[in-house]
Amino acid sequence: MLQPTYSLALIIASLTIATLASYTSLHLTGRIATVSGKNQRLYWLTGGAIAMGLGIWCMHFVGMLSFSLPIPLGYDFGLTAASLVIAVLVSFFALHLVTREKVSLSRLFSSGIMMGAGIAAMHYTGMAAMRMNPAIQWHPGIFTLSILIAVGASTAALWLMVRLRHQREKHLLLRRIVAALVMGIAITGMHYTGMAAADFPLGSVCTVASEISPNWLALTIAGLTFGILTITLMLSILDARLEMRTNEYVKSLTTVNAKLHHQAMHDALTGLPNRSLLFERVRHALVAAERARARVALYFIDLDGFKAINDSLGHAVGDALLQEVAARLQQSLRKEDTVARLGGDEFVILVEGLPDVGMAGHIAEKLLECFHDEFVPHQLGMRISPSIGIAIYPDDGKSVDELISHADAAMYEVKTSGRNNYRFFEAAMNASTRRAIDIQRSLPAAIQNDELFLVYQPKFSCDRTHILGAEALLRWRHPKLGMISPAEFIPIAERSGQILEVGRWVIEEVCRQLQEWQTAGLETVRIAINLSQIQMRSARIVEDILGITVKHQIAPAKLMFEITETVAMQNAVETMQTIEKLQQAGFELAIDDFGTGYSSLSYLQQFGVQQMKVDRSFIHNMAISPKGYSIVVAIIQLAHSLGIEVVAEGVETEEQLSLLQDLDCDQTQGYLHSPPLEGNAFIDLLNQPFAPVVGVAA
Ligand SMILES: Nc1nc2c(ncn2[C@@H]2O[C@H](COP(=O)(O)O[C@H]3[C@@H](O)[C@H](n4cnc5c(=O)[nH]c(N)nc54)O[C@@H]3COP(=O)(O)O)[C@@H](O)[C@H]2O)c(=O)[nH]1
Numbered sequence: 001m002l003q004p005t006y007s008l009a010l011i012i013a014s015l016t017i018a019t020l021a022s023y024t025s026l027h028l029t030g031r032i033a034t035v036s037g038k039n040q041r042l043y044w045l046t047g048g049a050i051a052m053g054l055g056i057w058c059m060h061f062v063g064m065l066s067f068s069l070p071i072p073l074g075y076d077f078g079l080t081a082a083s084l085v086i087a088v089l090v091s092f093f094a095l096h097l098v099t100r101e102k103v104s105l106s107r108l109f110s111s112g113i114m115m116g117a118g119i120a121a122m123h124y125t126g127m128a129a130m131r132m133n134p135a136i137q138w139h140p141g142i143f144t145l146s147i148l149i150a151v152g153a154s155t156a157a158l159w160l161m162v163r164l165r166h167q168r169e170k171h172l173l174l175r176r177i178v179a180a181l182v183m184g185i186a187i188t189g190m191h192y193t194g195m196a197a198a199d200f201p202l203g204s205v206c207t208v209a210s211e212i213s214p215n216w217l218a219l220t221i222a223g224l225t226f227g228i229l230t231i232t233l234m235l236s237i238l239d240a241r242l243e244m245r246t247n248e249y250v251k252s253l254t255t256v257n258a259k260l261h262h263q264a265m266h267d268a269l270t271g272l273p274n275r276s277l278l279f280e281r282v283r284h285a286l287v288a289a290e291r292a293r294a295r296v297a298l299y300f301i302d303l304d305g306f307k308a309i310n311d312s313l314g315h316a317v318g319d320a321l322l323q324e325v326a327a328r329l330q331q332s333l334r335k336e337d338t339v340a341r342l343g344g345d346e347f348v349i350l351v352e353g354l355p356d357v358g359m360a361g362h363i364a365e366k367l368l369e370c371f372h373d374e375f376v377p378h379q380l381g382m383r384i385s386p387s388i389g390i391a392i393y394p395d396d397g398k399s400v401d402e403l404i405s406h407a408d409a410a411m412y413e414v415k416t417s418g419r420n421n422y423r424f425f426e427a428a429m430n431a432s433t434r435r436a437i438d439i440q441r442s443l444p445a446a447i448q449n450d451e452l453f454l455v456y457q458p459k460f461s462c463d464r465t466h467i468l469g470a471e472a473l474l475r476w477r478h479p480k481l482g483m484i485s486p487a488e489f490i491p492i493a494e495r496s497g498q499i500l501e502v503g504r505w506v507i508e509e510v511c512r513q514l515q516e517w518q519t520a521g522l523e524t525v526r527i528a529i530n531l532s533q534i535q536m537r538s539a540r541i542v543e544d545i546l547g548i549t550v551k552h553q554i555a556p557a558k559l560m561f562e563i564t565e566t567v568a569m570q571n572a573v574e575t576m577q578t579i580e581k582l583q584q585a586g587f588e589l590a591i592d593d594f595g596t597g598y599s600s601l602s603y604l605q606q607f608g609v610q611q612m613k614v615d616r617s618f619i620h621n622m623a624i625s626p627k628g629y630s631i632v633v634a635i636i637q638l639a640h641s642l643g644i645e646v647v648a649e650g651v652e653t654e655e656q657l658s659l660l661q662d663l664d665c666d667q668t669q670g671y672l673h674s675p676p677l678e679g680n681a682f683i684d685l686l687n688q689p690f691a692p693v694v695g696v697a698a
Contacts, residue, residue, distance in 0.1 A: 002069045002200040010066030014059045014191070017225065019184030021055025022157065024233045025095070026176045026183075028052065029161045032099040041099075048095050051232035053088030056119065056187065058225035060087075060126050063191045069200055074209035079129035083122045090118035094154075098161040108162065112155025119187070120150045123194050131207045132200060142197035149193050153186030267341040269319055270326035278340035278348055282400045285352045289393055295354040296393040299347075299367065300407035301329075304385045304419040306345035307497025312539055313380065320377030321384065328370040333363070348404065357392060357424070364388055364422035371420075385420035387411050396425045409433045412440075415495055435481070439489050440496045442478065447505050451477050454509055455676035456527065458685065459647055459667045462660060467686055468667055469560065471528040472510050473676045474502070494534055503535045507545055510559070511552035513679055518553075523687050528560040528590060533567045537574040542581040556586035560610070563589065566597035568607065579607055590647070595635060604642055612639040616650020616670070623655045636663050 028048035032041060060083070064075075097103065097111045123146075127136065160179040265277040273281065282298065289296045303325065310318030322345065329339045329347060338350040349367070354360055367388055374381045389411025397403040406425040412433050414423050446452050452474060459469040476484045493499040510527050517524050535541050549556060561582055567575060568591055582589060590611035591604075595618050604612075614635050621628025632648075639646045648660050651670030660668055677685065 001202060002071065002204055004195075004200070005068050007066040007068070010062055011188075011192075013222065014062040014066060015184055015188045017055060017062060017222065017229075018059040018187040019180050020226070020229050020233075021052055021059060022183035022187070023176060023180035024048075024055065024229050025052045025091070025157075026161055026164055026180055027233055027237065028095060029098050030164065032095060045092060045095055045099070047232065049088050049092035051228055052091035052095065053084065054225050055229050056091065057084045057087035057122065057126075058222055059187060060123055060191055062222050063188065063195070064126065067195055069204075071205060072209040073130060073206045075126075075129040076131050076208045079125055079131075083126040083129065086118060086122040086125060090115055090122065093118065094158060094161070098158055103162050108158055109155060112158055113151050115154035115158065116147065116151030119154060119190065120147045120194070123150070123191060127194070127198065129208070132204050133207050134201050134204060136204075137199040137201060139197045139199060142193060146190055146194035146197055149186065149190040153183065153190055156186060157183045267343075270323055270341050272326050272330075272347075273338055273340040275340070275342050278338060278342070278350065279400050281338050281340075282350055282403070285350060286393055286398070286400065289352065294352070295357070295360075295395075296403075297349075297351045297354050297360040297363065298391045298393070298403045298407045299349040299351070299364065299422075300389040300391075300404065300411040301347040301349065301367065301386045302411050302415065303345040304387055304415070305497060306384065308500070308534065308538070309382065309384070311497075311500050317377050317380060321375055321382070324375045324377055325371075325384070329367065332366050332370040348407070354392070357395075360390055360392060360424070361422075364390060368420070368422065387414035387419050388422035389414060389425065390422060391425045405434075405437075408437055412437050436492055438481065439478075439484065439492050440498075443489065443493060443496070443498050443502070446476055446478070447501065449479075451479065452502070452505060452509075453477070453678070454506065454513070455678055456682040457669060457676040458525075458674050458682070459528075459669045460673045462657075462665050462668055464657075464668075464673065467525055469526045469528060470682065471530075471562065471669065471676075472506060473530075474506055490532065494532055497534070499532050499534045500538060503532060504544060504548075506530075508548050508552075511548050511554045514554050514558055515552040517683055522683055524558070524683075525686065526558055526560050526588065528562050530562050530592065531567075533564075533570075533575075536563060536567055536578045538578075539574065541578055542585060545582075545587070546585060557588070560588040560590055562592040562613065564592045564597070565594050565599055568609075569597055569599055569603055583608060593649075595631065601638075601642075604644070609644060611645045611647050611667075613647045613649050613669075619648050619650050619656055619660075619670070620652075622659055623653065629659070632660075633663060636665055640664070 025048070028044065028051075032044045032048065094111070094115050097107070130136075160183065164176055164179060265274060265280075266272065267274045282296075285296050288294070306318070306321070309321065322341070326339065326341060326347070329349065333339060333349065333351070336352070340348050340350070342348055351360070351363060368386065371383075371385050374383055376382075389407045389409065391397055391403045391407035391410065393403055396406045406429075409429045410423045410425040413429055414421050416436075454472050455475055456470040456472055458467045459471065460466065461468055474486045474490070476486070476489055478484050490499065490502075493502045507529055510529055514524055514527065531541075538544075545559075546556075548554075549559070563575075563579075568579070579589065588611070589607065589609040590613055591599075591607075591609050592613050593615045594612045595615045612635070614632060618628060618632050618635070622632045623629070636646045645666040647667040647669055648656075648665050649669055651657055651660065651668045651672045653672060656670075657668060657672060674685065
């Protein structure tokens, strides 16, 4: 037999190529497993199979090169090429199998056998390409062993490829390197076992020794294959990284999108659905209810006195209170009910699948109940109540807007009739309620859009020769509703808690106007400002007023505050404190609408007010009824005996004025002298060179 010899360097080179090919295959399987497009997968499978097949085949070729006999050797071109095709096909098959979603154990074993047979076929086709004469004699035991090694190595390789195809594996790089080494050793092991099975009888010649000269060709192919494998590996790594980045980018975009969508649909403070989401859900609920002929209830909730809490204790407390309310409302209902916040202190609740209207009332009771316990925003214990209006689909409306507006109207009725309760919508809640709601809703914009303005009604000395002061009266020019009387919108502002803002605007505007007139060197008089009950009870009112007067450099003596008899006599602790503080600060006070309420003489004395304004109903009656006359006489005498000036309101006739002059009334105010005048007209009247004279300017 001819004795073969082996080159250790080339054996190591073949092992290196086998290992590199294995590593590339492992990486490719991971790559292909994550590719989603069909075409993309096919490209990777084909490219990967070529690179991997070339790697295995080249390993075989270099392995052959490491083997030499004492005769010249060569390879048949056709068979050599066939062995390469077999290697590529086997690789395609292997990659296709291991990158499938699921690979069962039985499939893995059968595939291992097929792949082992394929590799053996490639190897022995390559051996056959030597075309030896006489033919190579095969050692059956070692030959069988080489096939078994091929099958075993292929099965192990396939198993490793399946096992390590997921990019999420821990220590993936290290595992793949070790696995590639094991696979490389198994493949080269099979090759050299196969070589050991071959016996070359003495006198053998290679019939194709002149066809492909192995030495330089094998080295060139080895270099090329090494290059292709490296490039494939690099491409695979780069592509995987790119895809990973793209995936991360897509993932973060999806997260941001989801967050944005959530923000657009939810209230930032309470996390509850906002108006948009509520409307969407109500629309769905109505469609479902129409199909199922079911009822849906909408609850419109407004917190009583929330604005006062917010204004007096600060927004942080107000916000915390709203969060507590939101949590309680949610807890008191089922998960499938929607609690939404429309803004401010307004919440709307959507309840679907109502068996009957009675149940809607029962739910409203539950909602009221959840306000029974104290709230403790920022450790401040407080109670707050809700006004709840209910509208039922289909009885009270068929559209979202209609239902919400009717629930709102019902809520408004609760507000005007005592609060802390609930009411179902009734058709009788008509235009006046609607108008009141409109007024309430458009009041905040009135301040911002300069729709409010002041007029000034002079107070004259009884002999008409002097203007001794003026009363500032508020006006609202509404863009749609036209002029709205303060007699209509002030009570609405009081109920909704907006009076503090409106009242503040009035004080600021009076001071701004006075400053402007003073700066222009014009004569001015003391201006009287009406204060509502809620302003009188506000803990910060006097500090606020002082802040405004300081800002506009207005002396307190330039201002007077009018409070109605009813408010003054209530003896509420807060009202008393405000009266005292106003007087200490140097402001004058007048009791307005005197005679319409019940006065306590001791309070009158205690307050030390400067003026008492006789209500215009008494002035009207004094000239037409002796009793009416007697009442005015009594009021004037009482005031004078307490050292208080008397101002007669609503003087419209000469007769009324003459009677008041006879009774020694101090001042008169009314259409007889002048209606309320806009700022410019008022200051012109005050500063004209002829009578009336501006008197006792403060
Ligand atoms: N808290 C605040 N209340 C205010 C403010 N501005 C006005 N008001 C109160 O609104 C009520 C209605 O006021 P208004 O429509 O301005 O009517 C006043 C005068 O225009 C009217 N008046 C004056 N002279 C006559 C007259 O000869 N005849 C006649 N029929 N009416 C006349 O009287 C109203 C003034 O009333 P009073 O305040 O009682 O002096 C009214 O209660 C206002 O107080 C505000 O800024 N804040």
